[in-house]
Amino acid sequence: MNSKKRAAEKAVEYIQDGMIVGLGTGSTAYYAIEKIGERARSGLRIKAVASSKRSEELAKQFGVALVPIEEIDSIDITIDGADEVDNNNNLIKGGGGALLREKILASHSKRFVVIIDESKLVGKLGRFPVPVEIVPFASNLTLRHLRALDCEPRIRRDAENVYITDNGNMIADCFFDIIEDPEILSARMNSIPGVVENGLFSHTMVHAVIIGTENDTVKIKK
Ligand SMILES: O=C[C@H](O)[C@H](O)[C@H](O)COP(=O)(O)O
Numbered sequence: 001m002n003s004k005k006r007a008a009e010k011a012v013e014y015i016q017d018g019m020i021v022g023l024g025t026g027s028t029a030y031y032a033i034e035k036i037g038e039r040a041r042s043g044l045r046i047k048a049v050a051s052s053k054r055s056e057e058l059a060k061q062f063g064v065a066l067v068p069i070e071e072i073d074s075i076d077i078t079i080d081g082a083d084e085v086d087n088n089n090n091l092i093k094g095g096g097g098a099l100l101r102e103k104i105l106a107s108h109s110k111r112f113v114v115i116i117d118e119s120k121l122v123g124k125l126g127r128f129p130v131p132v133e134i135v136p137f138a139s140n141l142t143l144r145h146l147r148a149l150d151c152e153p154r155i156r157r158d159a160e161n162v163y164i165t166d167n168g169n170m171i172a173d174c175f176f177d178i179i180e181d182p183e184i185l186s187a188r189m190n191s192i193p194g195v196v197e198n199g200l201f202s203h204t205m206v207h208a209v210i211i212g213t214e215n216d217t218v219k220i221k222k
Contacts, residue, residue: 001216002117002212003117003118003211003212003213003214004027004028004031004081004115004116004117004212005031005212006212006213006216006217006218007028007115007116007117007210007211007212007218008028008029008030008031008032008034008035008079008115008212009031009032009035010115010210010212010218010220011032011079011113011115011210012032012035012036012039012079014077014079014111014113015036015039015044015046015077015079017044017045017046018045018046019046019047019076019077020046020047020048020049020067020072020074020075020076021036021046021047021048021049021075021076021077021078021079022048022049022051022075022077022078022079022080022105022106022108022109022112023036023048023049023050023051023055023056023058023059023064023078023079023080024051024055024078024079024080024081024098024102024105024115025050025051025052025054025055025080025081025096025098025101025102026080026081026095026096026098027081028081028115028116028117029051029055029079029080029081029115030058031115032079032115033055033058033059033062033064034058034062036048036059036062036064037059037061037062037063037064038062040062040063040064040065041063046064046065047065047066047067047072048064048065048066048067049066049067049068049069049072049075049105050066050101051078051080051098051101051102051104051105052096052097052098052101052102052166053166054096054098055098074108074109074110075105075108075109075110076109076110076111077109077110077111077112077113078105078106078109078111078112078113079113079115080093080102080105080106080112080113080114080115081093081114081115081116082114082116082120082201082209083095083120083128083199084120084121084122084125084126084127084128085114085116085120085121085122085209085221086122086123086124086125086182087123087124088203089114089203089206089209089221089222090125090182090183090200090201090202090203091114091125091200091201091203091206092125092128092130092131092199092200092201093131093199093201094130094131094133094171094198094199095128095131095199097131097156097163097165097166097171098165098166099131099133099197099198099199100133100165100167100169100196100197101166101167103197103201106201106205107205109205111207111208112205112206112207113207113208113209113210114206114208114209114210115209115210115212116209116210116211116212117211117212117213118211118212118213118214120211121211124178124179124180125178125179125182125200126176126177126178126179129151129154129173129174129175129176130151130173130174130176130179130185130189130198130199130200131156131171131172131173131174131198131199132146132153132171132172132173132174132189132195132197132198132199133165133167133169133170133171133195133196133197133198134169134170134171134172134194134195134196135169135170135194135196136168136169136170137194138194139155139170139172139194141194142172142192142193142194142195143155143172145192145193145194145195146172146174146189146192146195149174149185149188149189150176151174151175151176152174152175153172153173153174153175154172154173154175155170155171155172155173156170156171156172156173167196169196174189179200182200182202183200183202185200186198186200186202207222208220208221208222209221209222
């Protein structure tokens, strides 16, 4: 079993009967959704909300019952991947373009469990570009504001076309070197008119990080 799958399956052990479960997005979250489907077929009764159209499709494919997000008040547990995790459990997310819905789910979750393999661990964030969801209107001007934060922003493209999120927006991937203070940077980014949300997730949201290792085990970092 690969390390992403190992981390995902460990996280799914936290799910209990009757819970509302947030489904993350990406190649690691895929294994979690698959495992939840397996447990549902063996009798686990849960309802799920998805952080992307892709994860919604996967849930249907694996037989995970979905509930419209408008019908819930809170989420018991959300299980999701990350692109980078620093020493303090701050995250960069959104490599798969789902950061806005993911952050909404995470912020309403009693437990937000992050599943990664060891390659995602860093001392300080910044090796991976910070994805920032921006509205298409005046995106050139929004990029100017982002550039003033000492990064090189690039509009994400999907082969020939500009990548469009599930919310109809664009993603600016912002290349930094090292991010010294993710909380301050996140606040600065979100104060720019035209920015909808950014992919920096504060450690204060994170209940645990489950790391699948190469040698058949998982480590849990709190
Ligand atoms: O938008 C996508 C998400 O934030 C993913 O959770 C993140 O990019 C990690 O994805 P993966 O598990 O495929 O590395």
